[in-house]
Amino acid sequence: MATWKIGSATITRIEEQVCLAMQSPAKHFPGFERDVLERHMSWLVPDHYSPQHDCMVSSFHSWLIRTDQYNILLDTCCGNHKERPWAPRFNQLDTPFMDRLRGTGVAPEDIDIVLCTHLHADHVGWNTVQRDGRWVPTFPNAYYLFSRTEADYWNLRSNLSMQGDPRRVVYEDSVLPVIESGQAVIIDGNHALEDGILIEPAPGHTPGLIIMKLDNPEARSVAGAHGDRAVFCGDVIHHALQVYAPHWSHIVDQNPELAKLTRRKLLEYCVESGALLFPAHFGAPHVARIGESAGGFTANFVPGLIAL
Numbered sequence: 001m002a003t004w005k006i007g008s009a010t011i012t013r014i015e016e017q018v019c020l021a022m023q024s025p026a027k028h029f030p031g032f033e034r035d036v037l038e039r040h041m042s043w044l045v046p047d048h049y050s051p052q053h054d055c056m057v058s059s060f061h062s063w064l065i066r067t068d069q070y071n072i073l074l075d076t077c078c079g080n081h082k083e084r085p086w087a088p089r090f091n092q093l094d095t096p097f098m099d100r101l102r103g104t105g106v107a108p109e110d111i112d113i114v115l116c117t118h119l120h121a122d123h124v125g126w127n128t129v130q131r132d133g134r135w136v137p138t139f140p141n142a143y144y145l146f147s148r149t150e151a152d153y154w155n156l157r158s159n160l161s162m163q164g165d166p167r168r169v170v171y172e173d174s175v176l177p178v179i180e181s182g183q184a185v186i187i188d189g190n191h192a193l194e195d196g197i198l199i200e201p202a203p204g205h206t207p208g209l210i211i212m213k214l215d216n217p218e219a220r221s222v223a224g225a226h227g228d229r230a231v232f233c234g235d236v237i238h239h240a241l242q243v244y245a246p247h248w249s250h251i252v253d254q255n256p257e258l259a260k261l262t263r264r265k266l267l268e269y270c271v272e273s274g275a276l277l278f279p280a281h282f283g284a285p286h287v288a289r290i291g292e293s294a295g296g297f298t299a300n301f302v303p304g305l306i307a308l
């Protein structure tokens with residue numbers, strides 16, 4: 001498993017699956033321009049695009065962030081044995097995700113904080129596991145952080161328009177059991193988790209999406225580190241090629257115009273601050289430093305260290 005060092009924090013990618021998109025990029029990204037794809041083909045194949053299928057490659061992974069204070073699991077993928085009839089890639093999975101997490105030396109009991117950037121099926125799945133026919137929290141000692149705007153959006157009690165949406169089951173099997181167990185912490189607006197860890201709203205893909213920034217001035221210039229700043233952006237940006245085309249929406253962006261503004265703001269932040277970008281779905285090597293060129297952005301991949 002690949003690991004990055006940001007200041008004194010250690011970040012490990014926990015993979016659930018890497019697979020092809022269900023449709024061509026033209027359908028996946030409204031506003032898609034094939035010439036942009038052609039221009040970048042040399043680095044897109046094979047980890048980001050499959051020419052023989054004409055499909056983008058997506059990774060589904062969690063970020064395990066070990067700071068001096070906390071073990072944080074950011075986004076929890078799709079989970080096993082969850083009924084997701086509208087999304088074959090998420091439906092009734094049986095992956096060794098938990099074995100991979102344990103492989104880092106971190107047991108479910110050791111997770112202090114679970115942070116779900118938003119409440120889509122591929123970001124909350126491992127929040128719960130089935131026990132005696134019920135969905136119960138996977139991480140017994142963790143607080144689970146959800147944005148209030150996001151939680152209210154998916155809750156039928158506060159948003160009647162969710163009635164009839166098949167994705168409501170995600171809230172019921174992967175969010176509600178956590179709220180009922182008393183382990184949920186609902187946050188509003190900006191939130192500081194500890195010194196140098198900030199959670200901020202980044203709406204567009206979903207109404208209440210939140211991102212996490214790691215920025216600890218006391219940890220500057222730690223020997224062997226990949227940098228001293230990072231941003232974990234969930235689905236503000238889906239694919240590495242969108243760095244070069246941030247105006248492409250993703251088919252699931254709930255508010256495409258706002259999502260574009262938020263995506264551009266994120267990339268500008270990365271350029272200005274030098275923060276490494278840790279997205280939820282970029283193909284290998286999954287993490288990029290964002291640069292600037294001719295009014296646009298560039299992605300320079302930063303591979304993690306592989307423990308043997």
Ligand SMILES: [Zn+2]
Pocket residue numbers: 120122123235280281
């Ligand atoms: Zn996602």
